[in-house]
Structure formats: structure tokens, C-alpha cells
Amino acid sequence: MKSKFKWPAPFTIDLTNTTHRWRLGLFFAGLILVGLMIVAGGVEAYVWSESASFCGTSCHPMLAQNVLYHQSPHTNVACAECHVGEGFWAFIDAKLNGTHELYALITNTYPRPIKSPVHNLRSARETCEKCHSPATFKDNIAKTIKHYDDDASNTLEQTTLILKMGGLKSTTGLSKGIHWHISSEVYYIPMDEQRQVIGWVGIKQADGSMKEFFASDLLGMSQKEFVEKARANNEIRRMDCIDCHNRAAHYIPYPEQSVDNAISDGLISEKLPFVRKQAVALLKTEFKTVEDANTAIDQLGDSFKADKNNTAAAVDLVVKTLKTIYSETNFPDLHLDYKSNPNNTGHTPTLGCFRCHDGKHLTTGENGKQEIIPVKCNLCHTVPIIGKGSETIVEAPVIVGDAPASHTDFRWTIEHRTVTDAQKQECYQCHGQAFCNNGACHNLNHPAEMSFTHAQEVQRVGQKVCFNCHQDITCTRCHPGGASKLIKP
Secondary structure: OOOOOOOOOOOOOOOOOHHHHHHHHHHHHHHHHHHHHHHHHHHHHHHHHOOHHHHHHOOHHHHHHHHHHOOOOOOOOOHHHHHOOOOHHHHHHHHHHHHHHHHHHHOOOOOOOOOOOOOOOOOOOOOHHHOOOOOEOEOOEEEEEEEEOOOOOOOEEEEEEEEOOEEEEOOOOEEEOOOHHHHOOEEEEEOOOOOOOEEEEEEEOOOOOEEEEEEHHHOOOOHHHHHHHHHHOOOOEEOOHHHOOOOOOOOOOOHHHHHHHHHHOOOOOOOOOOHHHHHHHHHHOOOOOHHHHHHHHHHHHHHHHOOOOOOHHHHHHHHHHHHHHHHHHOEHHHOEOOOOOOOOOOOOOOOHHHHOOOOOEEEEOOOOOEEEOOOOHHHOEOOOEEEEOOOOOOOOOOOOOOOOHHHHOOOHHHHHHHOOHHHHHHHHHHHOHHHHOOOOOOOOOOOOOHHHHHHHHHHHHOHHHHHOOOHHHHHOOOOOOOOHHHOOO
């Protein structure tokens, strides 16, 4: 049987035919338009995929990071500027890595909390230092920090100190202060994923050699083999900005800091008895959901309202403020809070600087004499001046020249109580007699057997009082992880 199907006549274009020319012109115009739309759409898709809204709102695990990002000083810096490199291949690498994250999201296997630090994060020399220049010598910064006591009056405490920013002074080649760590070549080997335990520190010397400090636990235990193995596994890291400013765009304030700031801003009334103590304790409580936390905050509000001396407006504002603080600093479904992602800037409430400056990282010289990484707080800041309540706050004196040799060790703040009357006259030449009128440091009674009873004393008076002088570094001499976790709120 003969098929009825017929092949179409050959397709022909006759450019002498006006209709054919118009149709061909419209075809190419449409093709160009579609091409432009595809290119424009691709560019817009690329821009959107690199935006904070895409990273922070389209992916549930990133919601917490997005909240913290918008509270940070870097809220105008696009996520991709730090997390994605420049160029085509960096983009491709980021998108391929994104497929793994998409799979983890779909299968609900993503880590909780999101791990920190990001081990494949671009070097700070490619990101932070595009705007900042920590290797350049910086002037000192005077800083005043407000705290509030846990007493019934929520008494104000103000701490004033001078941060010695430092860095490299190109005219002299001198490097000192906080930013010495960046202007010098400092390397280290972390022993844990979060880089909180440091096993080895290497400081490159002017002659190219490496001065090595080992954690005391590693002394005499195949030290050379330990370093060589870490080098072979690419585990030796050169210190950069992120090693201290590791939460620069996603910082989670700790409860004391959040509450102190809220009181200072007038959002929590210091007239409510023990409000600081109770608010901090509540924010440190681990709740399963935000709703459970809000219920507890409402109950705290009810307890304040039961006291007729407290105004309803002040209590309502406290309740609202604490709910806001909790929602912005605690993410129970992601297991994320200030403890899960330690902040290394400073040394409160986590070890931070004391990860290395703990008196436990040593090197042995050619003469057999041991040297430790300095535990000298005044290399980075002056001795804090603390004023409490209505007492006069003594301004930090401006002292020209080097401090006395006795002041170079952090223990001076503890040991200077033994100075004689004659030595006090020398002290007054720099500090003035009013300098010592400081109730926050003095008039503290230490039991005779403090070395045996200090645990009970800390539980009684709270760590804040003890840390005015001692800091958490003292605790690490006996408690390797510090004492913060051992102290109940």
C-alpha cells in the first residue's frame, strides 16, 4: 500500500522576495532578543546566587548566620566576597560545593550547628585586607566597657583600658602590640576542629629560622615527628585576621554582654531588683524551642509584676527585650549559641588569646633553658581601671616611657598588695593617690585557705568578681578548659 505521507518541499529563502526578507529579519531580531534575555537572566541569576538574601533566606541552615550577619559591621559586605573567590573557576568551585550543601539540605543531614571555622575559607589577605591593613602601625585605642553587678541594685561597673593596636612601623621596622601577630609570621598547629587547642606555635625569625613552642603535654614526645606529620598533612596554619576575629560577620554576644548592653541602652531597667542576674541566668538556660524560652521569659515578667514597686511598662519592655535577645542569639533547632561557636577576640568568656598565652607553651634554648610564650597582658592593653557604682572613675594616666620591670608580668595585679609604704610613693608618681580608690578591686576578703576553698567562693560571689584581677587564665593552670563551664549561673 502506498504511503500518503509526503516530504515537505525544500525550504528556500528568496532574498529578492520582500516577504522573505521581512520574515528573515524578524527571525533574527527574535533570536537576538531571546539571546539577550537569556544572558540578562543568567547575569541576574548569578548576581542573586551571590547575594546575602540567596545565601541567608533560601537555605534554612543559614537563617541564623543571616540574622547575625545583618547585626554585624560587615552587613554591607556581600557573603561571596569572603566565601567565594574571584574569577570563573572560583565561581564553579563554589557552585559545585553548593551541590553538596543542597544534598545535605534535602536529606536533612546538614551539621547542627554549622561548623566553624570554615576550613576552606579564603585567606584574610584576599578578603579582610582589601579594606583593612593590620600590618600597618595603628594608634592606641581608649576603651570603656560597661558591666552591671548581680546585686539587687544592678550596680554599674565601668572598666577603662587602652588597647595597644600596634603593628609594623615601616620607618623603623619595629613590630609590637596586638597586630604584631599579623605583621610577623606566626604559624600554629590546632589540635581540634575549632582551633581552640593549640599544640605548636612557630615564629619565623629574621634569619629565616623557626622558633618553636610546644604545648607542655607534647614536650619530649616525638616533637619533630609531630610537626613533620602536620606539615605533610597541610595542618600548619599561618595566623591571620580570622584567627582572632573569627566571628567578625557572625558574632553571637554572650548573655552577660547582651544584658549589659540592654541595661545601658535603657531597654532593661536597672530599677528592677536582680534583673541582671535573672536575665543572664535565663539566657544561659538551654531550651528546646524558642517558644519554651518565650514562656520562661513571660514567667520572669510575671514574677516582676508581682512586686507592686515595679511598673508594668518597665516589665513589659524587659520581656520584649529578652525575647528579642534570645531570638537573635539562640537557635535551638540548629544547636547554635555563643558556646557552640567560640569567639577568639579577647579572652571573655572563651579562652581566645589564652589559647597560646597560657603559660603552657614552651621552647627549650640551646643552653637548655626553657622559655614560655609571654603571659603579659600589658603587651596588648593597659591594666584595666575599674570603677563601681557612684565612685569617681579615675581616668587612665598617660605614662611616657617603659613600665617598671615589676609590671611586665600579669601577676603584678595580684602581687602588688605587698608593696611597702616607701614603694607606694613611687607608685603615686605615675598613678596618683586616687588611682587606688577602687572598690571593685580592693576591700575583697580572701579566706585564709583560699587555695582549698576558692571553688565555693566562686560559687558564692560569682566569677565576675574573681576575674576582675585573675581572669580565666589563672584557672587554666589547674583546669585545662578554663573554669567557666564549672561555674553555675
